[in-house]
Amino acid sequence: MSAFILHLMRHGVPQGAGRLLGHLDAPPEAEGVAACVGRAQELVFSRVVTSDLSRAMVPGALVANERGVTHDVDARWRELHFGNWEGVDPADLPGEALARFWDDPDGFPPPKGERWADLQARVAAALTDWTDPALVISHAGAMRAALSILCGFDLRQAWAIDLPYGALLSLRLWPGERLSGQIIGLAA
Numbered sequence: 417m418s419a420f421i422l423h424l425m426r427h428g429v430p431q432g433a434g435r436l437l438g439h440l441d442a443p444p445e446a447e448g449v450a451a452c453v454g455r456a457q458e459l460v461f462s463r464v465v466t467s468d469l470s471r472a473m474v475p476g477a478l479v480a481n482e483r484g485v486t487h488d489v490d491a492r493w494r495e496l497h498f499g500n501w502e503g504v505d506p507a508d509l510p511g512e513a514l515a516r517f518w519d520d521p522d523g524f525p526p527p528k529g530e531r532w533a534d535l536q537a538r539v540a541a542a543l544t545d546w547t548d549p550a551l552v553i554s555h556a557g558a559m560r561a562a563l564s565i566l567c568g569f570d571l572r573q574a575w576a577i578d579l580p581y582g583a584l585l586s587l588r589l590w591p592g593e594r595l596s597g598q599i600i601g602l603a604a
Contacts (some may be wrong), residue, residue: 422512422597423551423560424585428452430471433581435505437471437579438498438529442472451582452553453478457601461551461583465542467493467558476553495555496521499529521571532571536561547591559585562586566597580604 430437430450452475463486466476473489480487489536497502516524539561560574566587574575579585584600 419457419588419590420547421460421549421600422587422589423456423461423549424562424587425452425455425551426554426556426559426579426581426583427469427471427499428475429581431583432531435503436498436501436526438495438502439469440502441469442471444474448581449475452476453482455582455584458550459586461466462548463488463548464551464553465490465493465554466553467495469494469555472553472555476551479551479553490542492538493552493554493558494538496535497530498526498533500527501529503572504534518575527579532561536564540565545591546589550558556583559583563599567599568596577602578604 427444428451429445430442430448431445432442443565447586448471456479464476464480465488466472468489468491472493501509517526525531531584535557539558543562543565554577559579560577563569563577563585564574566569566589584601584603585599586598587597589597
């Protein structure tokens, strides 16, 4: 089977930007939606996939409608669940607990939150059996998990990549027994 392109786009600016939104359904700001729609205009893809959170779904539905392609909603592309930290400004959290989390999100997940390995498992399951060019509008954590899975990045490498709102990451993927990928573009 031949290689294909997978575009991963982080949703645009949501209401409550800067907070740990995770699974909170923070609606997108109008400029965030416009940024995603504008960025998608030059891309080639046969379908749009989004998480089930409105900050990803709203621009995804508009892009799919504009292009006349399928829009699939898949909750596995959600952001990491921040548990008790959902909706909190990181500056308001205990510095030591936050530092432990950023250093080892499997060993020190947010209270009642999701471990990094759980996010990776969700994203890995979402990536199975892909053989066509697609645009996924998702979240920074899910995009980093995809990089880890497809390109073999360790935690520090994946988290070191700057993915601001509206960032676009394009990967060339090779389907097969183990899906693998190569970064071909990053636009922040």
